[in-house]
Amino acid sequence: MLDRLDLPAGFRWGVSTAAYQIEGAVGEDGRGPSIWDVFSARPGAVRDGHTGAVACDHYHRYPEDIALMKGLGLDGYRFSIAWSRVLPTGVGPVNPAGLAFYDRLVDALLEAGITPLPTLFHWDLPQALEAPSSSGPTAGCGWLNRDTAYRFAEYAAVMADRLGDRVPSWITLNEPFVHMVYGYALGIHAPGRELMLDALPTAHHQLLAHGLAADVLRERGLEVMIANNLTPVRPASSAPADLAAAQAYDALHNRLFTDPLLLGRYPDLSAFGVTPDLGGCVRDGDLKLITATPLDGLGVNYYNPTRIAAPTDPALPFTEAPIEGVPHTAFGWPVVPDGLRELLTGLRDRYGAALPPVTITENGCSTTATLDDQPRIDYLAGHLDALAAAVAEGVDVRGYYTWSLMDNFEWAEGYHQRFGLVHVDFETQKRTPRASYAWYRDLIAAHQARSPR
Numbered sequence: 001m002l003d004r005l006d007l008p009a010g011f012r013w014g015v016s017t018a019a020y021q022i023e024g025a026v027g028e029d030g031r032g033p034s035i036w037d038v039f040s041a042r043p044g045a046v047r048d049g050h051t052g053a054v055a056c057d058h059y060h061r062y063p064e065d066i067a068l069m070k071g072l073g074l075d076g077y078r079f080s081i082a083w084s085r086v087l088p089t090g091v092g093p094v095n096p097a098g099l100a101f102y103d104r105l106v107d108a109l110l111e112a113g114i115t116p117l118p119t120l121f122h123w124d125l126p127q128a129l130e131a132p133s134s135s136g137p138t139a140g141c142g143w144l145n146r147d148t149a150y151r152f153a154e155y156a157a158v159m160a161d162r163l164g165d166r167v168p169s170w171i172t173l174n175e176p177f178v179h180m181v182y183g184y185a186l187g188i189h190a191p192g193r194e195l196m197l198d199a200l201p202t203a204h205h206q207l208l209a210h211g212l213a214a215d216v217l218r219e220r221g222l223e224v225m226i227a228n229n230l231t232p233v234r235p236a237s238s239a240p241a242d243l244a245a246a247q248a249y250d251a252l253h254n255r256l257f258t259d260p261l262l263l264g265r266y267p268d269l270s271a272f273g274v275t276p277d278l279g280g281c282v283r284d285g286d287l288k289l290i291t292a293t294p295l296d297g298l299g300v301n302y303y304n305p306t307r308i309a310a311p312t313d314p315a316l317p318f319t320e321a322p323i324e325g326v327p328h329t330a331f332g333w334p335v336v337p338d339g340l341r342e343l344l345t346g347l348r349d350r351y352g353a354a355l356p357p358v359t360i361t362e363n364g365c366s367t368t369a370t371l372d373d374q375p376r377i378d379y380l381a382g383h384l385d386a387l388a389a390a391v392a393e394g395v396d397v398r399g400y401y402t403w404s405l406m407d408n409f410e411w412a413e414g415y416h417q418r419f420g421l422v423h424v425d426f427e428t429q430k431r432t433p434r435a436s437y438a439w440y441r442d443l444i445a446a447h448q449a450r451s452p453r
Contacts, residue, residue, distance in 0.1 A: 005384060005385070005388050005443070005446075005447065006388050006391070006392065007387075007388055007391060007397075007447060007451070008391065008398075008451070009451040010398075010451065011397075011398065011399060011400070011447065011451065012075040012076050012115075012359070012398060012399030012400070012401075013072075013073070013074055013075050013076070013399065013400060013401075013443075013444045013447070013448075014074050014075060014076035014077055014078055014117065014399060014400070014401035014402075015069065015072070015074060015077060015078070015401055015402055015403075015404060015405040015421065016077075016078040016079070016361060016362050016401045016402065016403050016404055016405070017058075017077075017078070017079050017080070017404055017405050017406070017408065018079070018080045018119070018122040018123070018124075018174070018408075019079070019080045019081060019082035019085070019122060019124060020034065020036045020052045020055070020082065020122070020123070020124040020409065021052060021055060021056075021404075021408035021409045021410070021411075022055050022056040022058040022065075022406070022408045022409070023052075023055060023056075023058045023059045023082060023085075024052065024053060024054040024055040024056065024057045024058065024059055024060075025054075025057070025059035025060065026052065026053050027053075028059065029085075029095070029097035029098065029101070030085075030088060030095040030096075030097050030098060031082065031084055031085040031088060031095070031098060032084035032085075032087075032088025032089055032090075032095075032126055032127070032128065033084060033126070033127040033128075034082065034083070034084045034124040034125060034126055034127055034190075035123075035124065035125045035126075035127050035130050035142065035183075035190040035191045036052060036123065036124050036190045037051070037052075037053075037127065038127050038130075038131075038190070038191075039189070039190030039191060039192050040052060040190070042192065045192060045412070046411075046412050046413075046414050047412065047413050047414040047416055048414055048416070049414075050409065050414025050415050050416075051409075051414075052409040054426075055408060055409045056406060056407075056408055056409075056424055056426075056429070057429050059101065061429065062104070062105055062108065063108060064431065065405065065406070065431070066108050066109060066112050066114070067112075068405065068406070068422055068431060068433065068437075069109075069112065069114055069405065070112040070113070070114065071433075071437075071441065072421075072437065072440060072441045072444060073441060073444045073445055073448065074114050074444070075114070075115060075399070076114060076115040076116070076117050076399065076401065077109055077114050077115070077116060077117065077405075078117040078118075078119065078171070078361055078401045079105070079116070079117075079118060079119070080118065080119040080120070080121070080122035080124075080174065081102060081118055081119070081120055081159060082098070082124055083120070083121065083124065083125065083126050083155055084124065084125075084126035084127070084128075085098035085101065086098040086099055086102070086155065086158060086159065087126065087155055087158065088126065088128075089126060089128035089129075090125070090126035090128050090129040090148075090151050090155070091128075091151055091154065092154075094158055099158075099162050102118075102159075102162070102163060103162070103163070106163055106166050106167060107166070110166060115168075115169075116163075116166070116167050117167075117169055117170075117171065117401075118159070118163070118167060118170055118171065119170075119171040119172075119173075119174050119227065120152070120155065120156055120159060120170065120171065120172050120173070120213065121152065121172065121173050121174065121209075122174040123174065123175075123179050123183070123189065123190065123411075124190075125142050125143070125148075125190075125191070128140075129142055129145075129148055129151060130142040130191050131191075142184075142191055142202070143179070143180070143184065143201075143202035143205045143206055143209075144184070144193075144199075144201055144202055144205070145205070146201075146205055146208070146281070148205060148209065149205050149206075149208040149209035149212055150212065152209035152212065152213055153209065153212035153213045153215075153216050155213075156170075156172070156212075156213035156216045156217060157216045160216060160217055160220045160222060161220070164217075164220050164221075164222050167222070168222060168223055169222065169223040169224075169225060169296065169297070170217050170222055170223065170224060170225065171225045171226060171227050171299055171361070172209070172210045172213045172214060172217075172224065172225070172226050173206055173209070173210055173226050173227065174227045174301075175227060175228065175229040175301055176202075176203065176206040176207070176210075176226075176228070176257050177203075177228065177229055177252075177253055177256065177257050178229050179202070179206070180199050180200075180202045180203050180206070181199070182412075183202075184199035184202045185197070185199040188412050189411055189412060196315065197272055197273075197274065200274060200278050200279060200281070201278065201279070201281040203256055203257065203278065204278050204281050204282055204286070205281070206257075207257065207260055207261070207290050208286055208289060208290060210226055210261070210290065211286075211289040211290035211291065211292060211293065212289065214292075214293035214295075215289075215292060215293050217293075218293045223296040223297070224293055224295060224296050225295060225296060225297040225298065225299050225359070225361075226257075226261065226295065226298065226299060227299030227300075227301055227361040227362070228254075228257050228258060228298070228299065228300065228301065229253075229301045229302075229303075229362075230253075230254050230258070230300055230301070230302060230343055230347075231253055231254065231302070231303075231304065231305055231306045231339075231343070232305040232306070232339050232342040232343045232346060233246050233249050233250040233253065233254070233305070233306050233308055234246065234305055234306070234307050234308070234323075235307075235308060235309070236307055236308060236309035236310075236321045237309070239310070241310035242308070242309050242310050244271070244310075244317070245308050245309060245310045245311060245317060245318035245319065246308040246318070247271075248271035248272065248317040248318050249306065249308045249318045249320075251267040251268060251269055251271070252269065252272070253306070255267035256269070258298075258347075258351075260287060260290050260291070261290065261291065261295060261298075262295075262351045262354040262355065263351070263354065264287050264288075264290075264291045265287065266278065266282070266287075271317040272316075272317060294356070295356045296356060296357075297356050297357045297358065297359050297398065298347075298355065298356050298357070298358050298359070299358075299359050299360075299361035299362075300343070300344070300347075300358055300359070300360055300361060301360075301361055301362035301363070301403075302339070302340050302343055302360065302362070302363050302383075303333055303362075303363065303364075303365075304323070304333045304334045304335070304336055304339060305323065305334070305336050305339035305342070305343075306320060307320070307321040307322065307323050308320060308321060309321040322334075323336065327375075329365040329366050329367065329375075329379070330365075330366040330367050330368045330417060330418070331365070331366045331413075331417050333365070335365070335379055335382070337379075337382030337383045337385065337386045338386050338389075339386070340360075340363070340383050340386040340387055340390065341386040341387070341389045341390045341393070344358065344387070344390035344395045344397065345390055345393055345395060347395070348393075348394065348395050355396075357396045357397070357398045358395065358396060358397045358398065359397070359398050359399040359400075359401070360387060360397065360399065360400045360401060361401050362401065362402075362403040363380075363383050363400070363401075363402055363403060364376070364379070364380070364402045364403035364404060364419050365379040365380075365419065366410070366417040366418055366419050367418065368418075369434070370423060370434075371423060371432060371434050371435060372434070372435050373434045373435055373436045374435065376421075376434070376436040377435065377436050377439045380402060380436065380439070380440065381439075384400065384443075387400060402421070402440065403419055404419045404420050404421070405420060405421060405422060406420035406421065406422035406423075406424050406431060407419065407420035407422070407423060407424040407426075408420065408424070420434070421433065421434055421436050421437040421440055422434065422437055
């Protein structure tokens with residue numbers, strides 16, 4: 001695979017992480033609480049009561065972690081900024097110590113020859129924007145509140161003004177679909193609301209936030225991306241009911257957060273009984289705001305395809321069906337590498353010239369292996385072969401950032417799911433590179449030898 005992987009010159013190799021999953025230090029240096037601090041303290045919300053209070057202690061150990069990145073020979077590192085570390089209540093005043101941490105991180109990355117790729121929002125909304133105190137500065141309710149989009153743009157301006165001289169490209173949001181569904185519709189992620197389809201305003205307000213922040217970033221000469229979790233949707237059979245169900249699910253999962261950005265309109269959600277204005281939350285001029293600043297790149301997070309059948313519950317127009325006959329990760333996710341090729345060529349066919357260059361901003365798997373993690377190597381090798389096949393079919397893919405550099409706090413699963421190229425002992429914080437670390441290092445070196453930076 002190392003000898004036959006054919007990717008373009010200048011292809012960027014990286015790893016990804018997220019602030020709440022690795023930083024720890026949740027009560028240090030003026031950081032305000034986030035919705036994940038509050039949610040993970042709720043009994044039963046996170047497996048075994050785990051929290052991100054310490055996580056990988058990256059806040060204190062980032063030099064060691066950057067040394068691990070340098071050892072991989074990475075071109076780039078995708079990380080997220082903790083909004084409440086910079087703006088403890090989600091709005092001014094700015095916390096100087098929070099900004100200083102990201103200054104140090106960015107400078108250390110650049111010194112190591114690694115290009116920073118920050119994500120402004122990876123699910124850890126400041127708690128004050130979700131449920132402020134009676135004397136707080138905002139109306140609360142998080143992304144259900146349109147005002148949060150405008151607060152996000154203000155936050156984007158703070159970060160761009162501080163780091164924009166060294167950081168050329170920015171991701172606004174990570175996986176807004178997952179945040180909407182898990183956080184607001186089903187309640188299994190922070191903030192733990194169970195609103196089902198009444199969570200749809202959070203989709204529009206996140207996209208509005210993207211549009212407003214994109215304008216702020218572009219005004220400062222910076223490149224703009226968004227990272228969407230996307231999945232190829234496969235009907236369970238050729239029966240008309242299964243085909244219709246798959247079409248409905250595709251509109252919700254894939255098109256709800258991509259059509260507005262690339263086509264300037266929302267998809268047909270009539271199967272859910274939803275009007276084109278998403279129940280009235282879309283105002284005149286909003287879609288122009290969302291699309292006013294075109295994307296410089298689309299981040300694609302891919303883990304597995306989704307198989308959909310006709311509904312068995314009248315509350316939704318689809319039922320998720322199992323994918324059988326394939327391996328599954330420790331998380332129970334089906335391993336279907338060709339789904340990545342299918343997804344990328346499908347994006348090209350659907351959006352044509354409107355599709356910007358693509359970067360794989362997350363792809364990886366959880367395994368039970370401690371250090372000899374051959375299942376992860378097999379997973380990554382298969383998906384990179386699929387990526388190369390998509391490139392050979394004409395899809396413009398510029399980079400690949402695997403999830404993740406190291407084991408971390410895996411949201412509602414706590415520390416039970418391990419995605420890292422590097423094993424972390426959470427009692428001692430000892431980092432130990434796995435076999436997949438060496439494999440990825442050698443892959444990067446082989447590609448760079450053929451296609452120098």
